[in-house]
């Protein structure tokens with residue numbers, strides 16, 4: 238039988254086909270938990286090349302693994318078997334001219350999120366997706382995971398920000414759905430189907446994204462809250478009081494703050510008081526006539542009267558605002574530098590955040606007394622990164638990982654939440670889906686996969702069970 242890599246080299250040329258040491262940087266996932274050596278890494282430069290690669294792989298029975306920035310946290314962008322080709326979109330980085338009248342832009346799937354933000358800046362437009370990995374994560378990967386981030390509660394997740402898509406299907410056909418309209422009910426919502434499909438139904442090659450005017454005014458505050466219940470009540474009040482101006486509602490715990498300050502010496506905490514939990518609140522408006530400072534100050538007054546807020550500071554400069562955000566954004570890094578950690582990406586109805594955190598702490602404490610709970614995340618949409626560090630002075634808690642994950646997933650499911658909020662299932666959480674989702678739900682997904690990828694060459698072992 239002919240060597241299939243010869244055909245791939247012919248399609249891609251020397252720059253587009255990497256093997257051996259050149260392929261190493263693509264091999265392991267961000268957390269270094271998943272990834273075997275693939276047959277090679279294809280780096281196509283156009284949709285036509287992606288289609289040709291997918292066709293050649295399909296004919297040769299090779300697995301195809303789409304990869305963006307490889308910052309996914311569930312092991313979905315790396316090979317699970319040696320006869321796989323990683324298709325990196327990293328050479329497809331064209332950014333079109335923003336259409337200010339329609340509020341949209343056409344981009345290739347390999348565009349890095351931070352590069353898109355930068356390109357939009359001079360136009361007074363923004364793409365409202367922000368996350369800690371934005372310097373590496375690419376548009377195709379963000380679509381593949383249906384990413385959320387810190388503004389999802391106001392602007393939605395990727396599926397709400399994608400107007401149109403171009404996708405190479407598992408048999409190598411190209412679906413051109415690059416329409417720049419929000420309303421398009423001509424049949425099933427195909428564009429949404431590919432959002433969160435984790436590369437199991439096709440490869441996104443281009444997208445039309447929704448843009449918003451950059452806010453001309455922002456008011457931000459860092460608050461020390463009495464406890465998690467107070468943070469939840471105050472969050473609900475802010476959603477009513479500040480309405481559509483509320484653009485950030487993030488939380489972190491004192492354990493997380495302590496770790497961040499310990500390991501990142503240039504971080505500054507400028508308030509006099511410490512508490513169990515902190516809120517980062519931000520209001521934003523495109524109009525300079527809205528009295529955001531007044532709205533924020535009166536909300537803080539109410540919070541203090543109620544005993545929810547015990548201390549706080551309103552940012553008086555852009556630099557101070559940036560410092561507040563860094564305290565929140567460095568939560569993962571502070572914990573990583575502390576050493577061993579376990580991550581859980583949970584969402585619950587926002588009103589249940591405090592009770593989930595408390596009940597989860599009880600469950601985790603029963604599994605391993607002294608385990609440190611470091612919950613942080615997006616209060617506005619109930620997304621808790623329920624991360625754990627081992628008891629002080631210990632490092633050996635990875636053996637309990639499955640027990641912690643199962644207990645927290647079952648708890649989230651019981652109260653109507655999700656064990657996979659914004660990171661997807663990847664390879665890491667398929668077993669959890671088996672345990673926590675109904676047969677009907679899993680069967681619908683398996684049938685979708687079977688219909689669109691009958692040869693099961695697109696990212697096998699990710700999102701759905703390999704053998705159904």
Ligand SMILES: Cc1cc2nc3c(=O)[nH]c(=O)nc-3n(C[C@H](O)[C@H](O)[C@H](O)COP(=O)(O)OP(=O)(O)OC[C@H]3O[C@@H](n4cnc5c(N)ncnc54)[C@H](O)[C@@H]3O)c2cc1C
Pocket residue numbers: 267302303304305306307308309310313314315326346367368369370373374375376377378379380381382383384385386387434435436437439440441442569659660663696699
């Ligand atoms: C420090 C840090 C902070 C993070 N914060 C957040 C956060 O706040 N919110 C959040 O949602 N996520 C967050 N993440 C997770 C991660 O950044 C997101 O999941 C992001 O969307 C992944 O993008 P990527 O380009 O790195 O995708 P990859 O990791 O390369 O791929 C992710 C998945 O998408 C598939 N895929 C990649 N490209 C394509 C394509 N072109 N077509 C089809 N499928 C494709 C892959 O096969 C894989 O299954 C964070 C990660 C880190 C490391």
